Amino acid sequence: MRMNHRIIVAMSGASGAILAAKTIDALMDEGVHVSAIASGPFRMVWNQEMRESFGEMIEKWSEYPNFEMYSPGDITAPIASGSYPVDGMIIVPSSMSTIASIRNGITDNLIKRAADVCLKEDRKLVIVPRETPLNAIHLENMGYLARLGVTILPADPAFYLGIKTIEESAEITAQRGLLSLDIISELPERIRYSK
Numbered sequence: 001m002r003m004n005h006r007i008i009v010a011m012s013g014a015s016g017a018i019l020a021a022k023t024i025d026a027l028m029d030e031g032v033h034v035s036a037i038a039s040g041p042f043r044m045v046w047n048q049e050m051r052e053s054f055g056e057m058i059e060k061w062s063e064y065p066n067f068e069m070y071s072p073g074d075i076t077a078p079i080a081s082g083s084y085p086v087d088g089m090i091i092v093p094s095s096m097s098t099i100a101s102i103r104n105g106i107t108d109n110l111i112k113r114a115a116d117v118c119l120k121e122d123r124k125l126v127i128v129p130r131e132t133p134l135n136a137i138h139l140e141n142m143g144y145l146a147r148l149g150v151t152i153l154p155a156d157p158a159f160y161l162g163i164k165t166i167e168e169s170a171e172i173t174a175q176r177g178l179l180s181l182d183i184i185s186e187l188p189e190r191i192r193y194s195k
Contacts (some may be wrong), residue, residue, distance in 0.1 A: 006033040007181060008079055008089035008118075013041025014130035016093035017049045018166060019155055021093050022174035024061060032184050034065040034080050035086065038112050039094075040072070061183040072109040080113045088124030088181045090115055092173075093155070096131050096138050103141045119148060126151040126180045128173065151180045161191060 007027055009019045020042075027034050032158070044056040061067045064190045070077045078084040091098060091111065099112060105111040120127040127150055131138060142152050147176075153176055157169045172191050186192070 003103045004033070005183070006035060006086045007183065008035045008037070008086055008087060008114050009093045010094075010098075010100040010114065011036070011038040011042040011046075012091060012093065012095045012111055013039050013045060014093040014095040015045055015049065016128070016155055017042070018170040019084070019092050019128055019173055020046075021050070021057065021061075021169075022170040023090060023177050024067075026171070026174040026178055027183065028061070028064050030099075030178065031066070032183055034061070034068070036061070036067065036069045036113065037072055037079075038069075039109070039111060042093075049061055052167075070110055072111055074110055080110060082115065082117050082121045086118075086123065087183075089118045090124070090126040090128065090177050090181060091115065092126075092128040092177060093130035094127045095121040096129070096141070099127060099129060099138070099145065102145050117148065119150075122149075124151070124181050125149075126153055128153050128175055128177065130184075132140050153177060153180055154184055158191070162169055176181075 009024055026033055043054045058069055101157050104113045107116045115125055123180050146152050152183045155173045157163055164167050175191055
């Protein structure tokens with residue numbers, strides 16, 4: 001377990017609320033301190049895609065002693081400062097608008113500011129994009145960020161593992177996110193490919 005480590009989990013306005021839920025749950029299972037941010041559009045998406053309301057989920061997560069939630073408008077939050085120690089950040093899911101803003105240094109909300117801080121402090125930044133098909137602008141923006149060292153982690157189903165549910169696919173994406181953030185050193189055996 002990675003006790004006393006802190007990861008920012010940002011959720012922007014794209015489809016794939018289950019990806020965020022599985023990621024936060026997986027980080028909590030590893031004993032990681034989670035600093036979460038959710039945009040207004042993401043909350044709307046959550047309420048369309050998930051059985052529990054976002055408010056109910058925040059209440060459940062808040063029972064975990066190392067969970068804190070910030071408003072996207074709170075640019076005075078500690079995670080907006082490079083002097084505040086975090087190990088990295090994952091944006092899951094990420095809209096193309098958020099990716100474009102990060103690429104261009106636009107920091108008009110806490111999600112974008114925290115990502116900008118990770119870049120300037122040379123911390124891990126993982127982005128789980130949610131869009132299809134991708135146009136040339138999307139690809140150029142993600143390529144630019146990848147060249148800066150950002151991990152671009154599409155929520156691509158691991159068909160070779162014989163997955164049967166969306167939940168299984170989302171869990172695999174979450175575990176890959178933890179691996180990219182160096183929270184785990186290898187994927188759990190149950191989701192590793194072996195012949």
